[in-house]
Amino acid sequence: MRRLDQVLYYLRESPMLGAGTLLILLIALFGILGPVFVDTDLARPLSTTPRLPPSWEHPFGTDDAGRELLAVMVVGVPLTLRVGLLAGSVGLGLGIFLGFTSGYLGGTFDTIVRGVVDTLLTVPGLVVLISIASTIREEISVNIMAMVVASLAWMWPTRVIRAQVLTMRERAYVQMAKLNGMSDTEIIWKELFPNLLPYLAALFANAVNWAILSSIGLEALGLGPQNDPTVGMTIYWAITFSALIRGMWWWWAIPIVFIGLVFVALLMISAGLDELANPKQRKAV
Amino acid sequence: MNNQAREVMLDIQGLEVHFETRRGLARAVNDVDLQLYKGERFGLVGESGSGKTTMILALLRMIKTPGFIAGGRAVFDDGTDLLALSPEDVRKNRLRRVAMVPQGAMNSLNPVMRIGQQMALTMREHGEVGTGEEFEARVAKLLDQVGLVPEVADLYPHELSGGMKQRACIAQAISLSPRLILADEPTSALDVVVQRQIMQTLRQLQLQLGATVLLVGHDMGLMAQFAERVGIMYGGKLVEVGSVADVFRNPQHPYTQLLISSIPSFERRGTFQGIPGVGLSLLDSPSGCLFHPRCPQATERCAHVEPGLTQLGPGRQVSCLLYEKEETHAAPS
Amino acid sequence: MPPLLDASHVRKVYRGGGGLLGAQTTETVAVDDFTLAIDGDTPSFTTIAGESGSGKTTIARMLLGVQPPTSGTVRYRGIDIGQMDKEQMRAFRQDVQAIFQDPFEVYNPFYKIDHILTTPIEKFGLAKSPQQAAEQIDVALRTVGLRPDETLGRYPHQLSGGQRQRITIARALLLKPKLIIADEPVSMVDASLRATILANLHKLYTDFGISFIYITHDLTTAYQVSEKIVVLYHGTVAEAGGVEQVIKDPKHPYTRELIRSIPVPDPGSAWIEEAVEERDVEVPDAELQGCRYAPRCVHAEERCTRVPPLYRLDDGRVASCVLYDKHEALADGDLTQIIGAPQQKD
Numbered sequence: 001m002r003r004l005d006q007v008l009y010y011l012r013e014s015p016m017l018g019a020g021t022l023l024i025l026l027i028a029l030f031g032i033l034g035p036v037f038v039d040t041d042l043a044r045p046l047s048t049t050p051r052l053p054p055s056w057e058h059p060f061g062t063d064d065a066g067r068e069l070l071a072v073m074v075v076g077v078p079l080t081l082r083v084g085l086l087a088g089s090v091g092l093g094l095g096i097f098l099g100f101t102s103g104y105l106g107g108t109f110d111t112i113v114r115g116v117v118d119t120l121l122t123v124p125g126l127v128v129l130i131s132i133a134s135t136i137r138e139e140i141s142v143n144i145m146a147m148v149v150a151s152l153a154w155m156w157p158t159r160v161i162r163a164q165v166l167t168m169r170e171r172a173y174v175q176m177a178k179l180n181g182m183s184d185t186e187i188i189w190k191e192l193f194p195n196l197l198p199y200l201a202a203l204f205a206n207a208v209n210w211a212i213l214s215s216i217g218l219e220a221l222g223l224g225p226q227n228d229p230t231v232g233m234t235i236y237w238a239i240t241f242s243a244l245i246r247g248m249w250w251w252w253a254i255p256i257v258f259i260g261l262v263f264v265a266l267l268m269i270s271a272g273l274d275e276l277a278n279p280k281q282r283k284a285v
Numbered sequence: 286m287n288n289q290a291r292e293v294m295l296d297i298q299g300l301e302v303h304f305e306t307r308r309g310l311a312r313a314v315n316d317v318d319l320q321l322y323k324g325e326r327f328g329l330v331g332e333s334g335s336g337k338t339t340m341i342l343a344l345l346r347m348i349k350t351p352g353f354i355a356g357g358r359a360v361f362d363d364g365t366d367l368l369a370l371s372p373e374d375v376r377k378n379r380l381r382r383v384a385m386v387p388q389g390a391m392n393s394l395n396p397v398m399r400i401g402q403q404m405a406l407t408m409r410e411h412g413e414v415g416t417g418e419e420f421e422a423r424v425a426k427l428l429d430q431v432g433l434v435p436e437v438a439d440l441y442p443h444e445l446s447g448g449m450k451q452r453a454c455i456a457q458a459i460s461l462s463p464r465l466i467l468a469d470e471p472t473s474a475l476d477v478v479v480q481r482q483i484m485q486t487l488r489q490l491q492l493q494l495g496a497t498v499l500l501v502g503h504d505m506g507l508m509a510q511f512a513e514r515v516g517i518m519y520g521g522k523l524v525e526v527g528s529v530a531d532v533f534r535n536p537q538h539p540y541t542q543l544l545i546s547s548i549p550s551f552e553r554r555g556t557f558q559g560i561p562g563v564g565l566s567l568l569d570s571p572s573g574c575l576f577h578p579r580c581p582q583a584t585e586r587c588a589h590v591e592p593g594l595t596q597l598g599p600g601r602q603v604s605c606l607l608y609e610k611e612e613t614h615a616a617p618s
Numbered sequence: 619m620p621p622l623l624d625a626s627h628v629r630k631v632y633r634g635g636g637g638l639l640g641a642q643t644t645e646t647v648a649v650d651d652f653t654l655a656i657d658g659d660t661p662s663f664t665t666i667a668g669e670s671g672s673g674k675t676t677i678a679r680m681l682l683g684v685q686p687p688t689s690g691t692v693r694y695r696g697i698d699i700g701q702m703d704k705e706q707m708r709a710f711r712q713d714v715q716a717i718f719q720d721p722f723e724v725y726n727p728f729y730k731i732d733h734i735l736t737t738p739i740e741k742f743g744l745a746k747s748p749q750q751a752a753e754q755i756d757v758a759l760r761t762v763g764l765r766p767d768e769t770l771g772r773y774p775h776q777l778s779g780g781q782r783q784r785i786t787i788a789r790a791l792l793l794k795p796k797l798i799i800a801d802e803p804v805s806m807v808d809a810s811l812r813a814t815i816l817a818n819l820h821k822l823y824t825d826f827g828i829s830f831i832y833i834t835h836d837l838t839t840a841y842q843v844s845e846k847i848v849v850l851y852h853g854t855v856a857e858a859g860g861v862e863q864v865i866k867d868p869k870h871p872y873t874r875e876l877i878r879s880i881p882v883p884d885p886g887s888a889w890i891e892e893a894v895e896e897r898d899v900e901v902p903d904a905e906l907q908g909c910r911y912a913p914r915c916v917h918a919e920e921r922c923t924r925v926p927p928l929y930r931l932d933d934g935r936v937a938s939c940v941l942y943d944k945h946e947a948l949a950d951g952d953l954t955q956i957i958g959a960p961q962q963k964d
Contacts, residue, residue, distance in 0.1 A: 171723060172720055172723035172724045173723065173724055173725055173726040175684060175724075176718070176724045176725075176734065177726075178684070179682070179711060179715065179716055180711075180734075180737045180738045180741055181707075181708060181738065181741035181742060182737065182741060191726050194726075194728040194729075195726065195727065195728050332808040332809055332810060333779075333808055432898075446900055447670075476669040476670060476835075477669065477835075477876060477879045477880055478875055478876060478894060478896060480879070480881075481879040481881070481889070481894055482898075484881075484890065485890060485891075488890055503808070503809055504881065505809070505883045506838075506881035506882050506883045507881045508883075509883045509884060509885045510881040510882070510885070510887065510889040510890050511881070511890060529885040530885045530886060533884070533885050534885075543810065544809065544810060545883070547809065547810055547812070547813040548809070548883045549812070549813070549836075549838040549841070549842045550838060550882060550883060550884075551838060551841055551865060551866070551882065554841060554861075554862075555820065555842060555843070556842075557813040557814065557817035557820065557842065558813055559810055559811055559812065559813035559814030559815075559817065560810035560811070560814075563778060563780075563781070564778045564780065564808065564810075564811070
């Protein structure tokens with residue numbers, strides 16, 4: 001059980017990491033256990049009396065269309081998290097593959113990848129996402145939303161992983177691995193990859209964070225799934241129905257609080273992991 | 286060298302430097318007593334972890350956390366205790382009384398400043414005043430003393446070779462005519478011929494200034510050629526001190542004996558005698574004498590009793606139970 | 619029968635400078651025309667000695683196939699190592715192994731030290747079962763004086779430099795190579811452990827018949843373990859021959875000055891007083907014409923503007939200096955005859 005010990009050790013070493021993990025777990029629990037306590041049907045329009053401010057009966061109030069906002073959050077938060085996880089995973093997965101292979105093998109492949117990444121990274125991501133999202137004719141589901149976001153999420157991981165690999169490639173233990181008869185693929189996955197694990201975990205947290213924010217951005221502009229009460233869509237409806245002017249603060253404030261919590265949690269996780277991954281921080285033995 | 290006639294310049298008593306680590310306390314310098322004479326060349330020898338570099342950092346008050354000076358005094362002949370100086374006085378002290386020639390020039394030379402500029406700046410920072418021309422003249426003289434042409438003052442460090450950089454470091458170190466020069470393996474990165482030239486220069490300077498040089502290193506050959514007296518450190522303790530001739534021909538401490546016989550030389554081929562056992566871990570050190578697990582002459586007592594200091598003569602000391610009579614052994618501090 | 623490993627007129631040139639603004643490119647010749655063959659049947663122990671910038675590490679890397687030469691070939695049993703297929707590469711890697719300078723960097727910090735021992739067994743199919751592998755590892759560790767119960771299962775940072783270096787020697791042993799190229803194996807190890815490690819290496823030569831190419835800047839250790847020596851200076855061979863001859867009676871001005879400058883642990887010699895016999899001149903490599911040592915050499919003369927070949931002296935050694943131009947030049951600059959035949963007792 002050495003790996004579990006290691007994980008617990010990391011959590012203890014970095015309070016930020018511990019706090020962030022705890023927070024995100026609580027938020028996830030909110031979404032997972034929520035349906036046990038709250039009737040999720042109430043997240044649909046015309047479920048209850050509309051425009052009610054928060055009260056004991058409706059802790060988060062209700063919106064203009066009669067959706068019970070607590071139910072909306074219970075349904076919406078997991079959806080948003082799912083977009084983040086999906087997009088983050090695809091983005092990181094692709095980034096790992098491209099970053100490792102182009103960094104280690106070099107050559108033409110590397111030149112192409114590097115060129116593409118460097119160029120595309122200069123384009124404002126949201127603009128690209130908006131262009132992609134608005135050209136999709138059919139109904140945007142949560143999963144399609146995730147894929148749209150993932151289309152850009154791989155670039156930053158590719159670049160930073162490649163940079164790390166470039167330095168690691170020259171290390172003596174890589175030379176040793178070559179002399180031991182290991183093939184390039186084996187070297188990448190058995191020698192280089194394990195050493196980057198904390199760093200990759202931090203990248204993952206970042207990717208998920210970015211994906212969530214991007215998806216919320218798209219949704220708030222109305223380019224999201226119209227029939228799913230995601231956090232971003234709730235904000236969209238709140239904007240469309242002028243909740244701000246009409247004084248229905250609970251309609252837009254509650255989603256923003258949730259977004260803020262998720263953002264902070266993921267930020268703390270990635271900063272904590274960064275701390276651990278940074279060799280200077282790591283205490284010499 | 287008649288040690289009896291020499292005056293003590295620096296009297297180090299009971300120096301202790303500890304490091305607080307997560308796994309415990311490490312006594313990097315362990316109750317060191319040493320007297321340095323005026324104008325002598327003293328070599329401090331030890332392997333990695335012996336505490337030799339830590340010791341000079343302590344004298345310069347450059348120990349960084351988690352290390353700290355846990356005790357002891359280092360008293361100059363004028364009564365100043367280096368270890369008791371306030372941080373402000375430490376600054377004033379540096380370069381005037383005590384200067385360091387570091388191992389790598391990168392630790393001492395600013396890469397973005399010309400040599401002459403930084404030497405002048407260093408002097409100013411340590412309280413020297415004067416006009417630009419006056420400093421230029423002083424820099425030129427210092428460069429000359431270390432065997433560099435005055436044009437070097439206009440160059441940047443990266444334009445100099447390794448040997449020249451090290452000479453520039455030495456010039457900087459002697460700029461305020463210090464009484465004690467601490468040199469931490471100044472030639473370890475240099476080629477052998479260049480090393481010889483640098484050490485010869487250092488010796489000339491030392492004789493000119495009448496300064497004391499404490500050379501830290503692990504190259505026994507270099508010590509034998511450069512130093513007059515030598516001190517051997519092991520695991521933070523100073524185990525033997527004596528004139529170079531004495532220590533090399535007649536080593537008293539078992540560690541010194543093994544160390545000297547393990548030095549490869551051009552005298553014999555093919556015979557190899559290392560020191561048995563595993564190196565010392567400061568966090569898990571043996572009881573009693575630190576060397577006893579590896580010592581071929583260890584007795585039962587050595588595992589329980591820490592050896593104190595035995596004076597074998599002026600300037601000659603050893604720290605080993607073999608030389609202590611049971612009754613006269615002082616309790617470990 | 620082709621030699622085990624041979625370098626034929628190997629040359630390595632680095633091009634530096636240039637860059638975005640098209641500044642001048644400089645050419646540094648790291649190794650200039652080096653030829654040496656190692657026999658597969660008779661073990662030999664050869665030192666390639668030199669100071670920084672001499673090219674010794676570059677030669678080691680080219681011999682190991684880690685770096686391709688700019689011109690010339692390195693061949694393993696007659697096959698150009700730049701053109702080998704997988705099978706041949708495997709055989710090459712098994713016959714020619716390496717020990718590196720830094721006993722820490724060669725370990726992947728993520729794994730226990732066992733990784734460095736189990737990987738070659740696995741990759742080269744040295745054992746038919748885990749038990750056999752464990753046995754082989756056990757034997758190898760004991761041969762270098764380590765106790766398996768004290769070393770296996772530990773992480774690199776939990777062991778001392780000396781132990782780590784010995785483990786790399788044990789690793790090299792597992793493959794039962796014919797040749798080990800050791801690049802400064804003791805320079806980062808404490809003085810007290812050096813002798814032990816050198817003893818290990820020497821034992822592999824005398825008891826196991828493994829040939830060695832020992833790369834170092836420390837001539838005293840070379841004198842301890844080695845039979846033959848090649849002294850490099852700025853990419854060229856200054857002198858080569860038996861270790862007794864070259865070190866006790868150096869002929870090339872550079873070798874002479876080098877040996878004179880080594881501080882011996884004998885207090886009272888004139889080392890600190892005697893003047894260094896060299897001119898204090900530094901000429902960048904790119905501008906050197908002719909003998910590389912000429913700018914610093916006290917015997918330099920007009921003839922030194924042409925690169926001197928290796929002249930073969932009466933006692934069998936070679937030196938590349940015009941002082942000896944009355945002698946015959948070494949055919950093809952091939953050091954093999956000087957280094958090879960150990961039946962020449964010196």
